[in-house]
Amino acid sequence: MKRISKLGGSVFDWLEAVGRAGLLLSQSVFHLPRSIAGALSLLGKQIYSVGYLSLIIVVVSGLFIGMVLSLQGYSILVKFGSEQSVGQLVALTLLRELGPVVTALLFAGRACSALTAEIGLMKATEQLSSLEMMGVDPYRRIIAPRFIAGLICLPILSVIFSAVGIIGGEFVAVDWLGIHDGSFWSLMQQSVVFGNDVVNGIIKSFCFAIAVTWIAVYQGYECTPTSEGIGKATTTTVVLGSLSVLALDFILTAAMFGDF
């Protein structure tokens, strides 16, 4: 009997946590800011720390992933004598899958963990309560700019990732392995449809952005305000964020490309 009540209790705890996360999102995002200029300046700072500072890691990993894809694709396709279509392979893999997913995973590790730690430390040092004392809504002031910056930055980062990856793939395939660059580009352009592949990739990364940033701000806001609690919340952000990206990716891929 005790076990059953415990089970029920944990279900209720979980439902409460989901409810708190939903309330956090609605209270921070669906409120109009008091002054547009102030909101924009807060948002700019967050885009700088979430987006611009993640640029290096995204560009470098995009370059290497594109180069590796190109090399691996070549070594398999050359057996069938169709090594020209390596451009098609690199472009479609990057645009549909690897671009959005790997960028979201990097983003969860690089930017979202920092978000959680920052908000958690603000809570531990009671900055959030002092803001409330001064009559400033911490949801609007702290959570909303971070969440919206994540939504803006992740799609941009994933577009940059795919573009850089394709440049890296072209470098390996054309300049190094000696595939004719005309057939490389023309086969790629024939198979990539902008409205289908590129736009769906951007929609995907927007959905990932909602998931990982939401998890990050929620974990930061709800963490136990101790150094141990902040560390735990940061770990949870990265683990939960990455898992939700991968699970969401399967659902979105099935919805977008699954109509055979």
Add this chain to the structure above:
Amino acid sequence: MRNKQIELLVGVFIVFGFAGLAYLAIQVSGLAFADKQDSYQVVARFDDIGGLTPRAKVAVAGVTIGSVESITFDKELYMALVTMNIDQDIDNLPIDSTASILTSGLLGEKYIGLSIGAEDTFLASGDEVYDTQSALVLENLISQFLFNSTTGDGE
């Protein structure tokens, strides 16, 4: 001063994003915005398109002069209706040209090859190429070959 620098770097970031998007649109997916205006459309009906896809190339003498716009099913004639975009510059294709579905290489992609006819009137927008040759379907070829070889043995 510090604020200005952040604004500048955010600007750099967003410009990078748009540059990446433009690159993906123009170089990778081959979107050309002025393409539609300087081409005219010609249709052809095929018995079997055998794996031809939209955006496949249309070639004369191996040189690409256009692309396949759309492929639909003609309900009345039970045939595939293929609409092609052909470059405006190529305005002297004879009206009795033949459209055939060919394969580039042994396993390569399908494309439409136009063989030039002899008439003096030329194809214009909306015209139909009546003389068509369907794609070679490997299974049909093999079954034909087997059928011929068994009857050959019987004689």
